[in-house]
Amino acid sequence: MDTLFLDRDGVINVQLIGDYVKKPSELALRDDFIASIPFLLKKFRRFIIITNQQCIAKGLCTQSDVDTVHEHLRRELRPYGINFDAIYVCPHLAGAGCHCRKPEIGMMEQAQRDFPDIDLTQSVMIGDSASDMDFGRRAGVCTVFIGKVTDENRAVVSANSDIISPSILQYAQTL
DSSP: OOEEEEOSBTTTBOOOTTSOOOSGGGOOBOHHHHHHHHHHHHHOSEEEEEEEOTTTTTTSSOHHHHHHHHHHHHHHHGGGTOOOSEEEEEOSOTTSOOSSSTTSOHHHHHHHHHOTTOOGGGOEEEESSHHHHHHHHHHTSEEEEESOOOTTTHHHHHHHOSEEESOHHHHHTTO
16 A cells, blocks of 8 residues: 555644644544554555644644644654655645645645655545535545444444545554
8 A cells, every 4th residue: 555644633643622632742643543553554555644733823823833832743653664655734724725634634734745756546534623624535545434423423434435444553464
């Protein structure tokens, strides 16, 4: 397989309900993500994070704060053998009409400019939201929804997910 695109909050780290990860001390890695790394490293040659971070536009933190969180994330994951080739961030508010906020595909287009050899037909997007699945479908990659399908997300998740798995570890173990 080629490139693994990952949402950040709720996939790599614990999502803060009603809040945002604004500093390294608020970042808690998910145990199932850590456990999935050996399986993922065997199957993918490139790892890219695609994340919406409207906390920047809301003034709750700066782009520099988010960059510091990502530097911390990279340091925390380095001992597990994973190194992200890129981290793309949309700082805009939901509803701002930007082209980079998932489910729009601006961040995927940037990844393709930065890595022209990405084979989207052999790539995967893992996320925990309907917008992640819509993004992956629009981008033309295999989509893997992790988590619980609810009444609120059922229609989009069902329509746009190639695979639905309770956790990233359970998905990774099938590779």
